[in-house]
Amino acid sequence: MLNEFAYCPRLFFLEWVQGEFEDSADTVLGRAVHRRVDRETGVLPLPPAAPGQEGTAGATVPETIHARSLLLSSARLGLIARIDLVEGEGTRVTPVDYKKGSVPDLPEGAWEPERVQLCVQGLILRETGYDCDGGVIYYAASRRRVPVAFEETLVARTLALLAEARRIATAGVIPPPLVDSPKCPRCSLVGICLPDEVNLLAAEGEAAVEVRRLYPARPDAAPLYVQAQGMTVGKDGDRLVVRQKGKVEQAVRLIDVSQVCVFGNVQVSAQAIAELTARGLPLCHFSYGGYFRGLTVGMGHKHVELRRRQFAVAADPDRSLHLARAFVVGKVKNARTLLRRNHDQAPRAALGEMARLARLARRAAAAETLLGLEGAAGRTYFAHFAGMLRPREGTAPVFDFEGRNRRPPLDPTNALLSFVYAILVKDLTVTCSAVGFDPLLGFLHRPRYGRPALALDLAEEFRPLVGDSVVLGLVNNGEVRPADFVRRGGAVALTPEGRRRVLAAYERRLDSLVTHPLFGYAVSYRRVLELQVRLLARHLLGEIPRYPPFTTR
Numbered sequence: 001m002l003n004e005f006a007y008c009p010r011l012f013f014l015e016w017v018q019g020e021f022e023d024s025a026d027t028v029l030g031r032a033v034h035r036r037v038d039r040e041t042g043v044l045p046l047p048p049a050a051p052g053q054e055g056t057a058g059a060t061v062p063e064t065i066h067a068r069s070l071l072l073s074s075a076r077l078g079l080i081a082r083i084d085l086v087e088g089e090g091t092r093v094t095p096v097d098y099k100k101g102s103v104p105d106l107p108e109g110a111w112e113p114e115r116v117q118l119c120v121q122g123l124i125l126r127e128t129g130y131d132c133d134g135g136v137i138y139y140a141a142s143r144r145r146v147p148v149a150f151e152e153t154l155v156a157r158t159l160a161l162l163a164e165a166r167r168i169a170t171a172g173v174i175p176p177p178l179v180d181s182p183k184c185p186r187c188s189l190v191g192i193c194l195p196d197e198v199n200l201l202a203a204e205g206e207a208a209v210e211v212r213r214l215y216p217a218r219p220d221a222a223p224l225y226v227q228a229q230g231m232t233v234g235k236d237g238d239r240l241v242v243r244q245k246g247k248v249e250q251a252v253r254l255i256d257v258s259q260v261c262v263f264g265n266v267q268v269s270a271q272a273i274a275e276l277t278a279r280g281l282p283l284c285h286f287s288y289g290g291y292f293r294g295l296t297v298g299m300g301h302k303h304v305e306l307r308r309r310q311f312a313v314a315a316d317p318d319r320s321l322h323l324a325r326a327f328v329v330g331k332v333k334n335a336r337t338l339l340r341r342n343h344d345q346a347p348r349a350a351l352g353e354m355a356r357l358a359r360l361a362r363r364a365a366a367a368e369t370l371l372g373l374e375g376a377a378g379r380t381y382f383a384h385f386a387g388m389l390r391p392r393e394g395t396a397p398v399f400d401f402e403g404r405n406r407r408p409p410l411d412p413t414n415a416l417l418s419f420v421y422a423i424l425v426k427d428l429t430v431t432c433s434a435v436g437f438d439p440l441l442g443f444l445h446r447p448r449y450g451r452p453a454l455a456l457d458l459a460e461e462f463r464p465l466v467g468d469s470v471v472l473g474l475v476n477n478g479e480v481r482p483a484d485f486v487r488r489g490g491a492v493a494l495t496p497e498g499r500r501r502v503l504a505a506y507e508r509r510l511d512s513l514v515t516h517p518l519f520g521y522a523v524s525y526r527r528v529l530e531l532q533v534r535l536l537a538r539h540l541l542g543e544i545p546r547y548p549p550f551t552t553r
């Protein structure tokens with residue numbers, strides 16, 4: 001804990017106050033190095049006259065001490081530490097801390113956060129009654145032990161950092177991100193902290209901030225969709241195995257999975273569910289027809305403060321309206337851009353009208369006015385939607401579009417739109433939940449039983465960019481065929497094969513790169529979804545003055 005605080009106070013706050021954690025290559029490697037020392041072996045009896053404790057008067061202290069993975073604490077200092085290894089003789093002991101890296105080229109022999117962490121262990125050992133003048137850091141990559149003396153200056157620095165960490169945790173205000181720091185690219189929480197992005201948006205153009213993309217453009221893991229009826233999903237070691245009538249159809253490594261989506265009659269084993277929840281991977285449930293029914297997650301995010309702010313803003317009509325305007329403006333602008341780029345003959349009057357409605361939405365004085373403007377923009381947009389559809393020869397009448405309809409969709413194009421929107425809302429529900437929000441409480445969409453209102457809010461700006469764009473690609477490239485739809489009464493639905501095609505196109509879209517309009521770097525749409533949810537969190541927590549909707553030109 002103090003190690004993180006010495007590295008960066010914001011990292012400490014994110015991890016220890018807001019409960020954020022994210023693995024990086026460094027943290028995974030660090031765990032591997034610790035595996036051996038994490039096994040508790042050996043004993044460390046209390047020394048004969050431990051101050052403030054009953055001690056082991058009369059007990060024999062072993063001459064040589066060699067104890068691994070010891071959990072010790074000091075009530076007086078308010079410190080607790082797991083010490084990798086304690087070596088010593090009689091009452092004189094040395095804590096040994098294992099690090100995965102190489103010995104740094106520094107006069108002190110080790111980085112300050114590492115020396116401070118070791119000093120904490122020494123202080124606790126002293127409090128326990130042992131003599132402890134120094135410790136050792138073992139660098140696994142160099143296979144070298146570096147001694148660290150617990151001099152007065154190091155002890156004073158450690159205690160000062162401890163007091164400051166306590167003060168910041170109690171105050172409950174997150175420290176600002178470091179500025180252009182070389183520490184950030186190595187920080188495991190960089191994709192959550194968003195240091196350069198937050199610094200840029202907090203400055204509101206008043207400071208020249210160059211934004212580095214410090215996290216991968218695309219996440220490595222992807223969703224696993226299982227939709228054939230009767231399939232089972234089980235766990236085999238570190239893999240998920242999908243079977244049909246006992247025959248293995250697919251096996252994927254858990255580290256390559258970001259979520260599991262099951263449609264209708266698909267069974268997931270108790271072992272697989274336990275593993276998914278332990279890893280924080282959501283299990284998304286859909287009806288056979290693609291209706292998003294719900295989510296199985298672990299204990300949920302620990303970020304109570306974010307939910308508290310979310311609830312407070314949702315209860316405040318003015319602040320809710322402020323956010324609702326941003327969602328609607330983003331949606332209308334993106335719909336207009338899609339129309340301008342994809343329509344056969346970009347309808348000037350409609351584009352002008354949508355620009356006007358976006359301007360009005362930006363300063364709408366009431367939620368009802370805003371909803372009216374959104375409705376008007378939607379009608380204008382969908383009145384020209386058919387002009388963006390260029391179905392392959394022979395399929396044209398199938399994809400005729402005369403307007404938006406749903407519940408149930410009455411034609412194939414509306415069936416495609418409804419299904420893609422449902423998947424988009426599912427992804428934003430998962431992301432809202434992962435970031436620490438309650439997905440059911442929104443600012444534009446008012447609460448209704450079971451409705452993921454916040455996910456629906458955030459989906460607005462992505463409906464044209466992701467949802468509609470996927471549908472246009474599917475129809476115009478001939479990726480979906482008339483045979484991919486079934487009619488039941490007046491309603492039209494996708495067949496399982498049709499859904500498979502849509503899901504493949506949707507995932508391709510999420511993996512495609514886009515230049516971020518504010519930050520200037522290339523990033524996948526999948527990352528952009530997460531980025532927007534995190535920026536909303538940063539806004540609600542008071543770090544950035546406004547939520548910036550994602551819009552393309």
Ligand code: SF4
Pocket residue numbers: 007008009010011012014176177178181183184185187188189190193194195
């Ligand atoms: S990314 Fe940088 S500013 Fe953010 S927590 Fe990590 S080190 Fe601190």
